[in-house]
Amino acid sequence: MATVFIPIFGQHVSARQSETAKVRKSLHPYCSDDDVxxxxxxxxxxxxxxxxxxxxxxxxxxxxxxxWLVRNLSVVTITRQDIVDYTLFFKDPPADWFSVKRTRRFLTVGGELRSNSEWRPFVKTDKLVHQSPASLKSMLAVLSTFxxxxxxxxIVQRNPVKLIRKHQLIQKQQETIIHRQLNTTQWVALLQAVKLKTLEDDSYERHLFILSCFFLLGLRISELASSTMQSPxxxxxxxxxxRCWWFQTVGKGNKSREVAxxxxxxxxxxxxRRFLGLTDLPMFNDHSPLLPKDRGRGSLGIRRVRTLVKDAFSAGVDHLNQQGKDRDALMLKSATAHWLRHTAIAHDVSQNRPLTDIRDDAGHQSINTTNIYLQSSRKERYLSAKKKQLKPQQEGDDGW
Structure with a gap:
């Protein structure tokens, strides 16, 4: 029998949870109203x-x-061994626990809110479905807080997450490396492709502006799109x-910051703004949406902005393929909107901007987070190893 997945929590905390719990209760007897x-x-x-x-x-x-589905347990009865078993499960979940793309958790059908049958707990973003050490670490941190x-x-007598030996479950890395970023070839091709698109379809002016904000301001998608927390x-x-220009935003942890x-x-x-029919620069009382909807009032949400970024990436992929840069195209095809933030910060570091300025603009809580983007020592390490030979040269030796 196929596993039936029903989302429990909505986009924000609401009365929807109790309705969902009733549906879940009819399918899975270990669903506890108290758990929810x-x-x-x-x-x-x-x-x-x-x-x-x-x-x-x-x-x-x-x-x-x-x-509920695997262990038939209430979450309050979970033990240390259950957490260990769940961590092993989390590392390599079954294929039917994945969706091939991000989907809405709930759909409105005939004016009634219903769970989306295509929703799954995990999303298969590429060919690899194994969770990274960083994902494992984040998961355990959240569960420990809970x-x-x-x-x-x-409600419980002990924290089962604190009782496990995490170092045996999470592979340690020699150093933290930001791999998910675009190289210069990919970024330039992406920019060129979208600019060419604007000549055919002026709606791509919005795509171009979104890319510009990501790269030049290093924003998160939640700082650019509308959400329950803010509407830029x-x-x-x-x-x-x-006479200095700034962008005021509210970022991670509900912290306000200014970006140069x-x-x-x-x-x-x-x-x-000229594309939108507005004056060149905004005044202090210009409360029009930063990213207005195509139709109607209001701002574009995160899902829509993510779709526009993927549209731009597709154009960039086509542009790279036309140039015969298939490897770069393949990498860009797997990129997400958040890669642009990583790309922006990494570029700032490579241009030798003061790290404290980059930290403040990016909204990093610690300079240690910004230091992750430093790649100079890795390049030096690679160059020092590049000329190593299988057979060391001897005096008067011409090789093999």
Whole structure:
């Protein structure tokens, strides 16, 4: 019998959870209303940040699905060994736990909200479905926080995550490396492809502006698109009394920050606003949407912005293939919107911008996070090894 997956938590904490629990209860007897209520109460604590909420919701939902569907357990009865077993399961989930693309959790059918039958706990973003050490570490951190919450509420007697020996479950890395970024060839091809598209279809001006914001400001997608936490407006671009331009945003952890705006970004803003029929630069009271919808009022949401980025990537892939750069095209095809943020920060580092400035613009809590993007020592290490020979040269030796 095929496993039936039903999403538990919505885009934000709401009464929807209790309705979903009733449906789940009829299918899986180990679904506990208390389990759902405890998770909703916990998630509510993080509802001030969409990114954090999404991360915590994702990890809790996966644990709940495994607990109910695989172990037939309530999450409050999970032991240390259960967490170990779940971690092993998490490393390599069964194929039917994956969807091939991101899907909506719920659909409106005939005016009624229903769970999406295509939704799965995991998303297969490429050919590899094994979870990375970073994903494992993040998952365990979220679950540990959740069980600490249950412990403080006197719902459980101990935190089972703290009882496991994490170093035996998570492979250690010599150093943290940001691989998911575009190289110069890919970025230039992407930019050229989208600019060519604007000559055929002026709606691609929006694609171009979105790419410009990602690369020149190093934004997260949640800082550019509309969400339950914020809806970016034109007035978030502003000039201070020193005639310096800034972009005001609310980032990870619900923290407000200012991002320095380069001249090229202002040029991109002017071009985009002319496309929208607006004045060249916004005033302080310009509360029009930064990314207005195609039809109707309001701003583009995260899902729509992600789709536009994928459209741009597709154009870039075609452009690279036409140039015979198949390997670069294949890599760009697997890229996501967040790669652009990594690309932006890595480029800033390569241009020798002060790391503290990059940290502040990127919204990194610690300079150690920014240091991850330093690649100079790796390049030097590679160059020092590049000329190593299988047979060392001896004096008077011409080779083999």
């Amino acid at each position: 209520k405890q998770a909703v109460s916990f998630l509510f604590e993080y509802s001030g940040s969409q990114d954090t909420y999404n991360t915590y919701r994702r990890e809790l939902e996966r644990l709940y699905q495994w607990s 069980y600490e919450y249950l412990l403080q509420e006197s 407006t034109m007035s978030q671009f502003y000039q201070d009394h020193s 705006v380069p001249d090229d970004c202002l040029t991109a803003l002017v071009r985009y």
